[in-house]
Amino acid sequence: MAKKKLKIIVAKPGLDGHDRGAKLLCRIFAEAGMEVVYTGLRQTPEMIVEAALQEDADVVGLSSLSGVHNYFFPRVVSLLKEKDMADVLVVGGGIIPDEDVSSLKAAGVAEIFGPGTRTDEIVQYIEGNVAG
């Protein structure tokens, strides 16, 4: 049996048109040996969760720059639960104020990575926390 590959959806919720950061993360994850599905700009939580379902993803990585994280991130988590996909690891990044982090975590986002986080740390976290 082939070794299972980590499959990660990288999504960019919200309306802003900047995805250089998200694309960079895609490359970093691919370099780390993951299979990375990039869904593009302006994704709704519904679209992201549908992609995660069809791709049978292990991880959903959300990147937000436009301040929509407080609505979008928890919404993705709860939709995943609804679809019986609670074991999918949800992580977030981008521009997220410190004071929002604890409420996001309480809502089920596993970890939040700020702009300064070292990329190998992100990779390590994901590899260490993904459901077996």
Next chain:
Amino acid sequence: MPSELARQVLDGSPRALARVITWVENDDPRAVECLEILYPHMGRAHILGLTGSPGAGKSSLTDQLTHHFRNAGKTVGIVAVDPSSPFTGGALLGDRIRMSRHAGDPGVFIRSMATRGFLGGLAQTTDNVVKAMDAAGKDVVIVETVGVGQDEIDIMRIADTICLILAPGYGDIIQSMKAGVMEIADIYVINKSDHAGADQLYTEVNSRILQDSQIRKRDREPPPVVKTVATEKRGIDDLMAAIESCRCQLKESGALLEKRRERIRQQTFQMIQFALFQLLEKELAQNGRLDRLVDAIIEKKENPYQAMREIVDEFIKVPAG
């Protein structure tokens, strides 16, 4: 439970379908158990292959075609294959970006797939993914893949209808002719017809097809060449018409049945071959027998030809008569 999951696939659960596909990709033994149950429900979908250089517009065209099929009331499965990095094993799968508008449509199921280096072969694995979608009731399954190398050409053989997507400025067309990609196409698409050089490409392809028809006799009409602009929906009606006419021709001439028969023959044989290979590999690896054999061959105490014969004789008994 594989049998339970297979039943859910037949009931139309996208989650079950997604998991079966994962098992197929992972060479998980449960995949075969599922496929066995799904088998009676396979063979209904029209399998459409789109191949061509990266950037030629395959995903954009897949999106357009999907839109058309949906308008005609047909459900669509999409398998988008992209290369894995041979160095890291990772892959960037970006085809969904162009298909965003179908994201909320329960009649469309999109799966991205990395080429990995599957033990049983890329074509075989892709074929099983396509078959799972077929059994799940998709009317049309579109396979998108980069048209380079033997592996990719093998993938295309699983399609009923193959579209070769060309675009001005994308890859050396003469090169792909050499690689045998030109020969397998049922329909040629000149995408990005809004770009300079499209007319010249159109002329080149047409004269090549004319040449081909003079060199060797084909038992069917020369393949049509269709111009499209995927980003502006131009030429999509023409492409749909060409696909439909190709499909009708296949069906009416009996060529579809023949094509599928040949495919089943090859696949069945390949599966047997692969299963035997795995069994033997396991046997020979046990107690380091293969290593000792290799040592003996290197030291010229044995020769590989005799070793091959002895091993085949040892493990495979063909009854006389």
